[in-house]
Amino acid sequence: MKRKVFKKMVGALGLFASASIVAASCFNSTKTLGFDQNDDGKIVLANTYSSTSPIAKALEEIVDQYNKQKPQGDYPVELFSIAGGYGGGDESVNTKLASKDKTQFFNLIFNYPNVTAQLVRHGQALKLNKGEQAVDASIFSDKFLEENYSIPGNDDRSIYSLPLTRSTEVLVINAPVVYQLLSQAKAANDLMIADNPETKALWDSWKEKAKINLGSSSKTMMKEMKKTMEKAPEASGNMGAGMASGGQGQSGSGAAGSGASTGGSQSGSGSTGTGVTARSTNLRDDQNMTQTSPAAGAETPAMAKEAATTEQPAAAETVSSDYIKNLWGEYKSVEGGLKGYTLDANVFNTTKELIDLSVRIAKSYSTKLKAPNDRQQIDPQAVLGIDSPSNFLYTNSFSQVNGNWNEFLVRKSSNGKTYDFNALLNNDNNRAAPLMSTFNVVKPLIDANGLFLNNGGNYSSNWEKFHQLAFFLGSTSGYYQSFVDDKEGSNLVFKNVDMKVASYEFPRFTSDLYAPTKTEYDQGAIGAFNNRGKRYVIYKKESLTEELKKVETNKAIPDEMNRATAETALSNRLKTIESSLATMDNQATIQIGWIGTGFDLDKFNSAVKPKIHQLGNLYDKKYKAAFVLDTDAEKKIVPTEQSLQAKEADIRIAPKKFDQANAKEIIMTQGASLIGIHSNEKEDIQTKKFINWLIKTGNINVPAVMKKGKVETPAFTGTPLNFIVDRASYILPTNEFLNNPNVKDNKTEYQKIAIDAFKSIQSDNNYVPYNDVPDFRSGTFRKTIDSTLVSANSTKADFAKFFDNLKKASPDIVKRN
DSSP states (O other): OOOTTHHHHHHHHHHHHHHHHHHHHTTOOSOOOOOOOOOOSOEEEEEOSOTTSHHHHHHHHHHHHHHHHSOTTSOOEEEEEOTTHHHHHHHHHHHHHHHTOSSSOOSEEEEOHHHHHHHHHTTOBOOTTSSTTOOOGGGBOHHHHHHHHTSTTOOSOOOOEEOOSBBOEEEEEEHHHHHHHHHHHHHTTOEEEOSSHHHHHHHHHHHHHHHTTTTHHHHHHHHHHHHHHHHOTTOOEEOGGGOOOOOSSEEOOTTSOOOSOOOOOOOGGGOOOOOOOOOBOOOOOHHHHSOEEOSTTOOOHHHHHHHHHTTSOTTTTTOOOHHHHHHHOOOOOOTTTTTTEEEOGGGGSBHHHHHHHHHHHHHHTTTTOOOGGGOOTTSOOOSEEESOHHHHHHHHHHHHTTTOGGGSSSEEOTTSSSEESHHHHTTGGGTTHHHHHHHHHHHHHHHTTOEEEOOSSOOTHHHHTTTSOSEEEEEGGGHHHHSOOSSOEEEEEESSSOGGGOEEEOOSSEEEEEOOOHHHHHTTEEEEEEETTEEEEEEOGGGOOHHHHTSTTEEEOOOTTTHHHHHHHHHHHHHTTGGGOOSSTTSOOOEEEEEESOOOGGGSOTTTGGGSEEEESSSOSSSOEEEEETTTEEEEEEOGGGSOOGGGEEEEEOOSBSSTTOOSEEEEOBOOEEEEBOOOHHHHHHHHHHHHIIIIIOOEEEOOEEETTEEEEOOEEEOHHHHHHHHSSOBOOBHHHHHOTTTTTTOOHHHHHHHHHHHHHHHOTTEEEEOOOSOTTHHHHHHHHHHHHHHHHHHTOOHHHHHHHHHHHSOGGGGOO
C-alpha cells in the first residue's frame, strides 16, 4: 500500500477508471471475487476531509495517539489525504478496483454507502463483524446499520461500514428578516397572526430576536469615523477611503459562527443543519460608504445627536430595520402574496406549508427578487435556500409513501440483486408520482424567483447570514459556517470595479501586509508581515542572497508562474512611499495590504481576480498564500445589523412531512461511514483491531489548546470515537451516546436538534430514517438530480421538462440492471 505515486495516478486515471468499472457492471450485477493486497506492515486510513476541518484534525490526533499506545508488533496507522472530498474518495476507490491495485490501495475510508456497495460488488469489502478481532457493532442501533444489510449481495448480515459521523437537516429561519417582511404586511392589515399561544409566542420571539442588533449600522458608522480621525488627526474631508482597519497580527473572519450554544425558537418535536467558504456579501448602503466628516476632533450637533440616539435601542417600538427594508424593498399587497394570509406556528411542520409561505413572501417582495442567472451579490438571493436539492426531492418523496422502501422511487429489482433506477426513469407503474408532487409544490416558488439552490459549494448559509435569504435548509454539520460571530464582521471591498461584484467576506487566516524597512528595501525586500509571532520579510528572488537565507523568515515568492506579477505589484506600491519607509525596525510601519492563506480564488469574480496575487507556499507547507494591496481594495466593517448571529436565528428540524396527511415522520440521516477494505489476512486483523480501539477499548487524553492566555479548545479524556464527536458537529448514533442524559451539554443548537431526531428514530417507529439506497450508482444519480433541479430553477422548467432532462442526463449505467 505504498503511497508515493497515488495522487498523480488519481488525476490521470480517475475518469477512465470510473468509466471502466461502471461499464463492467452493465454486464455483471453480481458480486465478483476480490484480490489480496501486498502486506506492507501498516494500516492506511484514507481521509477525504479538508485538512483544516475539525474532523481532520481530530483524526490526526487519534492516529498519533494510537501509534503511541499500540502494542509493539501491531501495525501503525497512517493517514492519507485524498483531494476532492467524498467524490474524490469514490473515484480513488474505483481507480484501485479497476486496476486491482495490490500495492497502493488503502484499508479504511470515510465515505457513503455507494462506495461500500461498490466494494461489496467487487469482493473487496472487509466484513468487520466476522472473523478474528471481529468488531462489536452492537453499540449502534440496527436502524443505523441498515445501510449494510440492504446492500445487494450481503446475504449474511455482514457489517462493512460503521456510522461514525451522522447529521440531519435543519430549517434556519432568519428572524430579523422574516419578522421585518411579515411586519410590513401586518402593518398593511394584510397579514393576521393566528390566535393561539404557540403562534403568539413565536411572533414575540421573532420580535425579540429582531431587536438584538437593531441600530448597529449607525453605531458602527460613528465608531469607524472616530477611529479614522484618531488614526489620522490631520485628515479631513472625505472619510470613505479611510475605513480600512489596521493592526498587526492575525485577522479572523466574521464568518466563523459562534461556538456558544444559543437558542432558537422551538416548536413540536423539532425543538431544540469540506473550512469556511469565502463568498461575496452584500454591501452597505452607498451613502454609508462615502460619508464626509468634519475636521478631526470636531463633533457637530448632528453627530452628537446621532451618537446619543444610538445609545438606546433604535426603533424599539416598531422593530424596523432600515437596512433590511432597503435590501428587500417595499411590501406589495398582491393576491397570492401575504394579503389575506394567517400565520400559524405549524407552518414549519410540513414542506407544503413552508413552500406556500415562501411563495407568498416572494410575491409580496418581487421587486428585488431576480431570476437565478440575473442575481447580483448585493441582491436578496431568494426567499428559501436549499443546500441539497436531491435531499429535498428524496425525503419529500419518501414522506409521501410513508417511509415504505417498497414504494419508494428507487427500489430493489425483482431478483433482489441490484436497485432499479430505470423503473423510475421510465415511470413504470407511475413510480415518479411522488417526485412530480414534490416538484409541483416547489414550482410556484421557482416561478416567483424565490428559490436558491446550492450548485456545488455555494451554500445557502453564505447568503442567509447576510440577510439575503429568509429561510434555508441545510446540514447540522455546518453550524460554524451558518452564522457570523456576535461581533462586527469585515468585508474585503475592491476598488475601481462594478460595485455589484466588489464586496467579499474578508478571508480568514489573514495578516496585515507592511512595507519593509528602508534597510530591507535597499537589500531587495518588497514586503513584510507577522504570522504566529514571527516577522516575515519577502524579497525579490534575485535579491535573496545566501546570507539573507540564513534567516528562516526571509522568503522569496515560490510560485514561479505568478512571481513576476506579484513582485512588480509590490515594487510599484513601494515606489509611492519610498521616501517614507521606516529606517529602524521599531519605527511605525506602513500597511500596504493583506496577506494570508484564506483567499479562495474560485469564490471571487473574474473582475477582481487580477487584484489577488498568488504566492504559493510562501510560509506554510500546507496552504498557499496570496495578497491584496490596499490600493486595490479596502477592509470595511460589516455592522451586526447587516448579518445573522446564531442568537438571532430560529433553528428547528427540517419539515418531517411533505403533507400533514402523511403518517410517518421522515428524518434525514446523512453522513459518511467508516468503511473497511479487504487487504490481506494480517492487515484485515490489524484493521479491525484499530477499529475496536477506536470505538470501544481505547482511551485518549488531549490537553487543552491555549491562545492568548485563554482556553481556545478544551481538554478531552475518553474514547477516541467520542473525541471525534466532541470536536466536530456530527452526532454519534450509538445507544450509549443517545441515551446519555447529559448528551446535550455544551452542544450547539444544530447538534441538539440532531440528537433529538436520532433519539426519536431509536425509540419511536413513527420516525423513519432516510439515507440513499446502498447502490454503487447512487452517488452518480444524486449528482444528476442535483444538477437537473438547479437547471430547472434557472430555466423555470415544468415537471415534464425536468423529468425529460433527468432521463437524458442520467448515464447509461444508471438505466441498466
